[in-house]
Amino acid sequence: MPPLLVINPHNGVPAYRQLMDQLKLQIATGVLPAGTELASTRALSAELTLNPMTISKAYNLLEREGVLERRRGQTLVVAERSSGDAESDRLAHLRDHLATAATMAAQLGITRPQALRIFRETLDATAAKSPPAP
Amino acid sequence: MNPSTAPTSTSPATPAPTVAFTADRITKIYGEHTALTSVTLNIPAGHVVGLLGRNGAGKSTLLQIAAGLTLPTSGTAHTLGRRTDLLDSPELTRLGFVMQEGKFIEWMTVAQHLAFTASFYPRWDHELQHRLTTQLEVPTTRKLADLSPGDRQKVGILLGVCHRPALLLLDEPMSALDPIVRRRLLDVLLERLRDDACTIVISSHLLNDVEKIVDWIIALDTGRVVENSSLDDLQESFAEWTVTAPEAAPLPAFTEPFILTQQRTDRLARLTVRTSEPDAAETFAVAHRVGVQTRRLSLDEMFPLLIAAKPAASALVP
Numbered sequence: 268m269p270p271l272l273v274i275n276p277h278n279g280v281p282a283y284r285q286l287m288d289q290l291k292l293q294i295a296t297g298v299l300p301a302g303t304e305l306a307s308t309r310a311l312s313a314e315l316t317l318n319p320m321t322i323s324k325a326y327n328l329l330e331r332e333g334v335l336e337r338r339r340g341q342t343l344v345v346a347e348r349s350s351g352d353a354e355s356d357r358l359a360h361l362r363d364h365l366a367t368a369a370t371m372a373a374q375l376g377i378t379r380p381q382a383l384r385i386f387r388e389t390l391d392a393t394a395a396k397s398p399p400a401p
Numbered sequence: 402m403n404p405s406t407a408p409t410s411t412s413p414a415t416p417a418p419t420v421a422f423t424a425d426r427i428t429k430i431y432g433e434h435t436a437l438t439s440v441t442l443n444i445p446a447g448h449v450v451g452l453l454g455r456n457g458a459g460k461s462t463l464l465q466i467a468a469g470l471t472l473p474t475s476g477t478a479h480t481l482g483r484r485t486d487l488l489d490s491p492e493l494t495r496l497g498f499v500m501q502e503g504k505f506i507e508w509m510t511v512a513q514h515l516a517f518t519a520s521f522y523p524r525w526d527h528e529l530q531h532r533l534t535t536q537l538e539v540p541t542t543r544k545l546a547d548l549s550p551g552d553r554q555k556v557g558i559l560l561g562v563c564h565r566p567a568l569l570l571l572d573e574p575m576s577a578l579d580p581i582v583r584r585r586l587l588d589v590l591l592e593r594l595r596d597d598a599c600t601i602v603i604s605s606h607l608l609n610d611v612e613k614i615v616d617w618i619i620a621l622d623t624g625r626v627v628e629n630s631s632l633d634d635l636q637e638s639f640a641e642w643t644v645t646a647p648e649a650a651p652l653p654a655f656t657e658p659f660i661l662t663q664q665r666t667d668r669l670a671r672l673t674v675r676t677s678e679p680d681a682a683e684t685f686a687v688a689h690r691v692g693v694q695t696r697r698l699s700l701d702e703m704f705p706l707l708i709a710a711k712p713a714a715s716a717l718v719p
Contacts, residue, residue: 281636284633
């Protein structure tokens, strides 16, 4: 069962897209390790009050992208990925978020060195708040 | 009673038509008033269609034609594969219609009315009826005449779904329901979808509610179809762009055909756009040397844009 999926039907992002993004993030962060079985289309549709076609659309696209795979008996599981792929997924997530920040920096007229300094400071502040990495 | 000689009509093996409803250039005229003008559309089976439009756009008329309650003045409509002027028990028993204001036999209690209606349907699901009565909190011992508008709507829903229709038409089914019951109704509809692959057409002003379950949008405006697309496609093509001038220079004029509305000052513009080009915002930003932030629109926000027949061409003054 993928935990903690929250679909906001009113933010204009298609529900299948939200579902794909959240599952990918959970896979990239290791919440859903390789081999984890996904909830059936039926079960997830009931849980999230979503059209079952929306769920199967998200599942099918993730399967086509190689993020999920079908095992014997049609069970859908998180696909095994090379550590290189997993790494590039994680980087891609961060890159997406930074793209928004970069646009904002340009609009605010913040210079490149200023923006880089702020990112460094933000990293430091976050590290200070969270427990030390193992 | 008929002995079960021919098990054909209610057999679940009856092949499901792939199109639940088709309209071919249907026009409906009531006296002086034209409710629908040459409407042509297909509703593929298994979809949940949101039928949107302002009051008087023709939503109820279209649903009534689909249910065979009235015939088009011209053009032809097919429901569950049968021309609507020839609908017969194989189709009618698989058709559910929840009317905006249900017409009931007022002296009956809810329980009596359910039993009465059930007697017409060989496939009436008593277990489902029992469950929905509890789920939607339907007062079964009270007379129809004494019910509140909300409770009447619930009875209408029960009468429309307990025979497990293949095509379920709902005309403003939620207007009198409170948010908790509305939410439960959506669960009920989704369950019909999962268990029976039922096709659902739902007209509603409560766009926030239907947005959760619809996957297809048909919008009517003054009797004409102005939109007929999947919700995913609509959500991925409509956006609001906030455009900023990066330097001291004022923003140039924007004349791209995909711009539907624009509000602007010298330094900032808010555009609504419709384009299925995924890189449109980046291309635009580079072409005009501006910053662009994009935001997706909810159905509520898209609605006025859908029914505005033409993009508001009036370039709003600086």
